[in-house]
Amino acid sequence: TILVLDFGSQYSHLITRRLRELNVYSEMLPCTQKLAELSWTPKGVILSGGPYSVYWDDAPHVDPAVFSLGVPMLGICYGLQEIAWHFGKNVLAGEKREYGHAYLKVESHGDAEMGGHVDKLFKGLEGDMEVWMSHGDKLSHLPDDFVTTATTSNAPFAGIAHRHKMLYGIQFHPEVTHTPRGKELLKNFAVDICQAKTDWTMGKFVDQELARIRALVGDKGQVIGAVSGGVDSTVAAKLMQEAIGERFHAVLVDNGVLRLDEAKQVKETLTKGLGINLTVVDASDRFLGRLKGVTDDPEKKRKIIGNTFIEVFQETAKKIAAESQGSSRAGEIEWLLQGTLYPDVIESISFKGPSATIKTHHNVGGLLEGMHLKLIEPLRELFKDEVRELGTNLGIPEDLVWRHPFPGPGIAIRILGEVTPEQVRIAREADYIFIEEIRAAGLYRKISQAFAALLPVKAVGVMGDKRVHDQVIALRAVETSDFMTADWYPFDGAFLKKVSRRIVNEVEGVCRVVYDITSKPPGTIEME
Numbered sequence: 001t002i003l004v005l006d007f008g009s010q011y012s013h014l015i016t017r018r019l020r021e022l023n024v025y026s027e028m029l030p031c032t033q034k035l036a037e038l039s040w041t042p043k044g045v046i047l048s049g050g051p052y053s054v055y056w057d058d059a060p061h062v063d064p065a066v067f068s069l070g071v072p073m074l075g076i077c078y079g080l081q082e083i084a085w086h087f088g089k090n091v092l093a094g095e096k097r098e099y100g101h102a103y104l105k106v107e108s109h110g111d112a113e114m115g116g117h118v119d120k121l122f123k124g125l126e127g128d129m130e131v132w133m134s135h136g137d138k139l140s141h142l143p144d145d146f147v148t149t150a151t152t153s154n155a156p157f158a159g160i161a162h163r164h165k166m167l168y169g170i171q172f173h174p175e176v177t178h179t180p181r182g183k184e185l186l187k188n189f190a191v192d193i194c195q196a197k198t199d200w201t202m203g204k205f206v207d208q209e210l211a212r213i214r215a216l217v218g219d220k221g222q223v224i225g226a227v228s229g230g231v232d233s234t235v236a237a238k239l240m241q242e243a244i245g246e247r248f249h250a251v252l253v254d255n256g257v258l259r260l261d262e263a264k265q266v267k268e269t270l271t272k273g274l275g276i277n278l279t280v281v282d283a284s285d286r287f288l289g290r291l292k293g294v295t296d297d298p299e300k301k302r303k304i305i306g307n308t309f310i311e312v313f314q315e316t317a318k319k320i321a322a323e324s325q326g327s328s329r330a331g332e333i334e335w336l337l338q339g340t341l342y343p344d345v346i347e348s349i350s351f352k353g354p355s356a357t358i359k360t361h362h363n364v365g366g367l368l369e370g371m372h373l374k375l376i377e378p379l380r381e382l383f384k385d386e387v388r389e390l391g392t393n394l395g396i397p398e399d400l401v402w403r404h405p406f407p408g409p410g411i412a413i414r415i416l417g418e419v420t421p422e423q424v425r426i427a428r429e430a431d432y433i434f435i436e437e438i439r440a441a442g443l444y445r446k447i448s449q450a451f452a453a454l455l456p457v458k459a460v461g462v463m464g465d466k467r468v469h470d471q472v473i474a475l476r477a478v479e480t481s482d483f484m485t486a487d488w489y490p491f492d493g494a495f496l497k498k499v500s501r502r503i504v505n506e507v508e509g510v511c512r513v514v515y516d517i518t519s520k521p522p523g524t525i526e527m528e
């Protein structure tokens with residue numbers, strides 16, 4: 001395992017990502033991690049970049065024990081400065097910021113005298129190399145016992161290495177795609193220099209994770225967790241089922257604003273298909289009752305749905321706990337499963353000065369409060385595409401693995417205006433047709449998210465010689481890689497014509513269909 005110590009650069013998680021792509025297992029922890037508290041010994045340590053200057057009073061610094069571990073170390077950007085600061089203190093110049101492409105000249109040392117390690121980082125990369133720079137401080141001179149291994153026109157010490165120890169620093173970012181050969185450099189470090197194993201695969205992850213879950217929960221402990229039918233919660237649930245079988249209790253809360261037949265289908269897939277111990281709670285009436293009369297406050301809808309969800313989940317958890325009391329498997333329900341992914345974990349790692357505080361990310365805010373449960377998050381080391389790969393490995397159907405995201409507040413935030421059972425029916429039926437046609441046209445995977453929304457207005461139409469005054473459906477479909485920005489999908493006219501005809505003909509109460517051609521920004525993906 002390679003330990004990545006994170007100083008908060010926007011690129012830090014990419015280091016872990018690249019190492020995994022090399023089949024090298026790595027873990028990222030906050031830069032202030034105390035080594036004594038670590039239960040394993042890393043084969044090497046990487047110090048990430050970060051938005052600080054090592055000279056600031058509140059600049060974070062690594063546990064000095066890192067330097068006496070005796071394993072190879074690579075400092076990237078701020079990480080390089082941290083190494084230099086440790087060895088030389090007074091070695092930096094603030095000067096001007098550098099941001100963008102640069103050309104790196106690698107300096108070889110032919111270094112028998114220095115033990116042969118100095119050139120290893122840039123092995124195979126000799127000559128000029130395009131790199132990505134993003135930094136304020138840079139080295140103004142070398143700390144004692146270091147040599148220069150690379151330069152750029154603006155940074156005379158773009159690469160440094162210790163004469164006798166396997167300590168390296170680079171000013172540029174090898175983890176970003178703007179450094180095209182950066183991955184080779186990371187491979188040189190992790191595989192050649194640290195001699196980390198290249199055996200990290202999804203199959204191995206599953207074995208490790210199952211063992212970890214079993215050790216954590218023990219042979220009586222029980223776990224409860226909410227599932228939605230989305231890929232993250234389903235994969236997490238399947239993993240728990242494999243690990244502890246019936247002692248994992250999945251709960252699906254039917255909030256009345258799921259998609260057409262969704263609760264039924266999720267139940268079918270999870271119980272029959274995947275063997276997960278699932279309780280479905282139909283709380284539609286409670287949710288819809290509370291949503292009644294809320295007409296123009298989207299945040300209020302979200303709050304009502306969020307709070308009601310917590311309430312229903314807690315009631316269900318109590319019931320399940322009571323039922324399992326005294327049964328043969330009977331430990332307490334001590335754990336709450338959450339399908340938190342790595343990007344959420346990274347977002348919630350933060351530190352102020354030297355004392356690190358790690359906030360735990362809640363997918364369902366507030367669920368933990370008052371429940372006295374401990375969190376278990378088996379996907380916390382994975383990226384979304386890895387979760388999909390894992391899901392496929394675990395035998396979860398392709399359709400589910402590639403499902404579009406669906407918001408917690410469901411179609412309530414796609415029904416503009418008041419959410420009534422009748423509005424829910426209309427929005428559901430229209431959505432079902434739209435998605436069915438997208439699948440039939442082979443576009444489902446190309447589109448990142450699609451749905452039908454119901455507008456709170458009426459328009460005039462003529463159907464079967466009769467004048468009608470009915471509602472308007474707005475279709476929305478977007479392509480995006482990160483859901484932060486998105487473009488509307490350019491369907492061809494024939495496709496839209498077909499969907500429109502079907503919706504108007506088949507969904508009672510709709511006489512017009514419009515297509516939303518707003519990108520994000522300025523629009524959001526959801527309508528509310």
Ligand code: XMP
Pocket residue numbers: 302405406407408409449483520523524525526527528
């Ligand atoms: P927006 O509408 O903010 O959506 O562009 C970005 C992504 O987030 C999802 N989304 C939500 N998910 N609870 C959720 O679980 C919510 O309240 C919520 N609002 C938006 C949305 O579906 C899209 O994938």
